[in-house]
Amino acid sequence: xxxxxxxxxxxxxxxxxxxxxxxxxxxxxxxxxxxxxxxxxxxxxxxxxxxxxxxxxxxxxxxxxxxxxxxxxxxxxxxxxxxxxxxxxxxxxxxxxxxxxxxxxxxxxxxx
Amino acid sequence: xxxxxxxxxxxxxxxxxxxxxxxxxxxxxxxxxxxxxxxxxxxxxxxxxxxxxxxxxxxxxxxxxxxxxxxxxxxxxxxxxxxxxxxxxxxxxxxxxxxxxxxxxxxxxxxxxx
Numbered sequence: 001x002x003x004x005x006x007x008x009x010x011x012x013x014x015x016x017x018x019x020x021x022x023x024x025x026x027x028x029x030x031x032x033x034x035x036x037x038x039x040x041x042x043x044x045x046x047x048x049x050x051x052x053x054x055x056x057x058x059x060x061x062x063x064x065x066x067x068x069x070x071x072x073x074x075x076x077x078x079x080x081x082x083x084x085x086x087x088x089x090x091x092x093x094x095x096x097x098x099x100x101x102x103x104x105x106x107x108x109x110x111x112x
Numbered sequence: 113x114x115x116x117x118x119x120x121x122x123x124x125x126x127x128x129x130x131x132x133x134x135x136x137x138x139x140x141x142x143x144x145x146x147x148x149x150x151x152x153x154x155x156x157x158x159x160x161x162x163x164x165x166x167x168x169x170x171x172x173x174x175x176x177x178x179x180x181x182x183x184x185x186x187x188x189x190x191x192x193x194x195x196x197x198x199x200x201x202x203x204x205x206x207x208x209x210x211x212x213x214x215x216x217x218x219x220x221x222x223x224x225x226x
Contacts, residue, residue: 032212034214041219042219042220043116043202043204043217043218043219043220044155044202044204044215044217045216045217046214046215049212049214051212089154089155093211093212095211095212099145099157099160099170100215102154102155103154104152104153104154105154105155
């Protein structure tokens with residue numbers, strides 16, 4: 001079945017460091033891919049998405065490119081801030097498969 | 113801007129007690145979902161309702177029941193609470209469950225069962 005695998009956390013970075021959180025997926029065809037973010041004490045909120053191969057989703061300085069050849073959707077940010085400390089979830093939606101399939105989440109801590 | 117509202121925010125129960133978690137959305141969404149979040153397990157889908165009048169089991173439905181009361185409201189009931197159900201519960205909604213429209217989440221209910 002469809003699945004999403006994220007890198008294990010936690011990830012701890014210094015402010016202004018470069019961030020990569022890896023995400024790979026297993027699915028037939030062409031799923032839509034998402035990154036959600038969960039700030040402390042809150043629910044998840046959509047960060048960015050991409051719906052077809054080679055699409056790049058971007059928001060708040062974060063980017064992710066839908067790579068069909070490597071079945072990946074890695075999240076990147078050039079310079080992280082303390083306020084980016086959160087849990088990040090990769091997810092996929094495949095037409096015909098109701099609800100999203102979520103990865104297990106990666107906790108990011110950014111220290112000043 | 114209410115979005116998805118969950119009540120209560122916190123609850124402590126004794127083993128064997130029952131309770132209902134409430135969820136309401138004001139975005140006129142068709143689909144609603146209940147998840148639980150446990151350390152190291154990510155989000156796991158308990159039940160969902162693709163549209164008013166329908167409900168379906170998710171990954172971990174045992175020990176839970178749901179009611180889609182109307183288009184706005186989707187409740188989750190624990191008939192006989194067990195310590196294994198200690199978790200953070202999230203309700204979410206989306207315009208449609210059969211499209212790639214994003215899900216909108218509430219802030220969660222933190223439930224402890226002693």
